[in-house]
Amino acid sequence: MTMLCSGFVNQGKMTAKGLGMPNLPHTIHTGHVNLVTDEQLEQAVAGPMLQQVIDGLTIQPAEARFAGEPGMRDVIFKGTYEEVNDHFLKNGWSEGLPVVPPTIRKIEEFLRFTPRKPEEVLGKALPDSREATVWSVAVNGVMAGCRPEYMPVLVAIAEAMMDPVFGHEHLGHTPATETQIIVNGKVLDDLGFNYLQAALRPGFQANTSIGRFWRMYLRNVCGFIPHQTDKGCFGGNFRIVLGENEEAARSMGWPTHAQEEGYAFGENVVTITACTEMTQAIEVGDPNAEQILKNIEARMADNNMFIQFFFRGMVTRPLVVITPAILKVLTDQGWTKQKVRKHFYENARLRVSRLSGMILNRFYRGIDEKCWPEQLGTSMDVERDIQMVSKPEDFLIVVAGDPDRDHTMIGSGNGYIGFPVTRKIELPENWSEMLASASAK
Structure with a gap:
């Protein structure tokens, strides 16, 4: 029931x-x-x-009947480009944009770029309880407009999606949480990712089409369809993939996000993390590095979406994207990444009185039921400031964007779904040769 x-x-x-x-x-x-x-x-x-x-x-319900699905290599439709797109749109296999018809030939081109077997099952895709396979990754990669050489990244993304820690089965909820995909490693330059100015803007094939693949896979394999299993109140579009400016981080003495996840510098990895809301801290620049951090923290308090889950005893992992220009001021004045996180943890605070109605009631209920983080305290005073995360390490910090600007992007998580998951991108042994051949076409 x-x-x-x-x-x-x-x-x-x-x-x-x-x-x-x-x-x-x-x-x-x-x-x-x-x-x-x-x-x-x-x-x-x-x-x-x-x-x-x-x-x-x-009352005993009627016996259920289930329709079977086509096999991997079954041809389900033949026609012109326009006819294929009409057919896919009518069947709900497209989000409304034109798709690249996933022919057997195109799918096999993608499969050449992964050592994994097409029938390998990466996990169970919910809510439709469908097997997430390497084959279905290739199919949706083709449809989303990806290039065959993106396949290793797509497989790593699908693997991360299936990890129970991420909890993809909840992505049809009303806040309509989207996912920020972060890519690290040499593959950034190999595949032409943009991680400089306009890092989150459409216009770069790798960043854009791989971001579209994420939403396409959720739709066609997991089964998240608007007006059906996707109940997002307003919904949202897929997010452009974020590449980290690793050279900028290394040149200024900061570990990359991948290094903090336990990988070597330049090693190819992908991270997915929930990002219910994304906001900018515009022009946070100041000659004093600590003032820059205070400016960012003030914007965090404005963007307080993630706090309501935190005080219910849940963990939240905000994403903070800073530009190389900001990083230089920080590092020139001795600010390590760990020190910056500690400052965020201690100073990114929210006045309780800014919570209202049902959310404030949840705050008090969390205190009464003893399911709130210890550092929030038990005071019923609403004119006090509370921390926004449970520990300094909860902040994900990535370097990207316009090298000459002083803006920051802040992504707020949801608190009970979409915890960050990182997977290594597995390349074929003859990657360099295959990449050169693909570029020559």
């Missing part, structure tokens, strides 16, 4: 079907529970919802 608000009924049915329980009974609360009083909620639960629970647990 599952309990649903009326706006989530279709999502509940589709999710249950994907999990192999198409006849799972449910009880419905009319409207949203956040918009009624406790008394109104109690009346609904004790009345119609209670009867629905009784019926759902005592």
Whole structure:
């Protein structure tokens, strides 16, 4: 038995079907529970919802029937480019943009760039409970407009997506969390990633098409479809892949993000992390390095999305992207990455009174139920400042963007899904030769 608000009924049915329980009974609360009083909620639960629970647990549902899916190499449609796109759009296999038809020939070109077998299963893609395979990665890579040589990156992304730590099965929730993909290593230059000015702007094939692949894979393999299992209130588009400016970090004595994840400098890795909201701290520059940090921290307090999950005893991992220009001022004045994190931890604070309504109630409930981080304290005083993360290491710091500007990007996580996951990008043995051949075409 599952309990649903009326706006989530279709999502509940589709999710249950994907999990192999198409006849799972449910009880419905009319409207949203956040918009009624406790008394109104109690009346609904004790009345119609209670009867629905009784019926759902005592009446045997009809036997479920499941339609099979085509095999890997089955040709499901033939036609012109326009006809293929119309067919894919009508069947919900496209997000509305033109797709590259995934022919057997194109798929096999992608598979050449990975040592993995096409039928290898990378994990179970939820909510549709579909096997995530190397083959399906290639299919969706073709459709998203990727180049065959991007395949090692795509496989690493799909592997990271399937990691239970990331929790991709929750990505159909109403905040519509998107994912920031971060790439490190020599593959950045090998594949032409942009990590300089306009690092998060469309216009660079690797950054853009791989970002589109993420959303395409969630749609076609995991099964997140708007008006069905994807219940994002407003939704959002895929995020452009972020490449780190590793040379800038190394030249100024900072470890790269990949090095902090335990990899050697230049080693090829991909990280995925939830990014429900992205905001800029514009023109934080100052001759005094500590003032720069204070300017960034002030913007963090404005962008307080991640705090409501933190004070419910959950972990949040904000992403902070700084430019080489900011990094230079910091390093010239002796600021290590660890020291910067410590400053963020101690000074990125939020005044409790800025929380309002239901969120403030959750804060007090967390105190009452003893499920809040220790450093938040137990005071009911709303005119006090509270920290925004549980420890300095919670901040992810990446160097990218315009080398000559003093802006910062801040990405806020969700708190219970999308924890950062990093995977090594596995290249074929003859990578250099294959890459040269692909470039010559």
